[in-house]
Amino acid sequence: MALAFAPFANGGKRVEPIFITRIEDRWGRKLYQAKVEARQVLDPKNASIITDILRQVVSRWGTAEDVSTRLARPVAAKTGSTQNYTDAWFIGYTPDLVCSVYIGNDDPGVPIGKSGGEAAGPIFADFIEEALRDRPALSFQTPRGIERAEICHETGYLASPGCPNTRWELFKSGTRPIHECPWHGSTFPIFSHSDPLSLFSSQVKDSALESHSERPLP
Numbered sequence: 001m002a003l004a005f006a007p008f009a010n011g012g013k014r015v016e017p018i019f020i021t022r023i024e025d026r027w028g029r030k031l032y033q034a035k036v037e038a039r040q041v042l043d044p045k046n047a048s049i050i051t052d053i054l055r056q057v058v059s060r061w062g063t064a065e066d067v068s069t070r071l072a073r074p075v076a077a078k079t080g081s082t083q084n085y086t087d088a089w090f091i092g093y094t095p096d097l098v099c100s101v102y103i104g105n106d107d108p109g110v111p112i113g114k115s116g117g118e119a120a121g122p123i124f125a126d127f128i129e130e131a132l133r134d135r136p137a138l139s140f141q142t143p144r145g146i147e148r149a150e151i152c153h154e155t156g157y158l159a160s161p162g163c164p165n166t167r168w169e170l171f172k173s174g175t176r177p178i179h180e181c182p183w184h185g186s187t188f189p190i191f192s193h194s195d196p197l198s199l200f201s202s203q204v205k206d207s208a209l210e211s212h213s214e215r216p217l218p
């Protein structure tokens with residue numbers, strides 16, 4: 001699983017795992033040096049956007065908020081929990097290290113009773129903290145063709161000054177939202193079938209229309 005997530009941290013490159021990196025004789029002469037084999041398996045822009053999404057898992061919006069408070073370095077992750085909390089997963093990475101943690105019980109009838117973020121997340125955090133203790137905190141690199149935009153957390157539109165919760169997200173150039181949030185902004189909302197808000201439940205959409213119906217047309 002760590003191998004599968006590594007390309008997200010590695011600009012879309014898959015690197016074959018190496019167990020033995022180097023062999024020397026008693027005099028320090030090199031007898032063997034492993035070759036690093038990497039191949040591009042993912043568009044670097046897609047890898048960067050996936051990383052950006054997975055960074056939100058370890059933010060206040062995600063299922064592993066506690067991990068972010070324990071690590072003073074950028075990290076992205078995915079939590080996983082099976083039915084009835086029988087198994088717990090946590091797969092996370094920094095720009096220089098990927099770590100996968102699994103917790104389960106040999107007897108599936110005895111669940112561990114905790115989610116991936118709760119059970120496996122702290123183990124991941126402890127390992128990363130120790131393994132990278134002497135390494136600088138690296139930032140995830142953003143390739144060309146990617147731009148950032150601040151969006152409304154609730155609607156996904158461009159953030160307006162009135163949006164109570166916003167976050168920055170990465171987009172491929174030319175694909176970021178271009179309209180300001182109609183729920184919290186000053187512009188009167190225009191709903192259509194192509195509008196992302198049409199994906200919301202009718203109940204939520206109706207309440208949005210109702211709350212804005214009292215606003216004057218610009």
Ligand SMILES: [Zn+2]
Pocket residue numbers: 152153154155159160162163164181182183184185
């Ligand atoms: Zn908003």
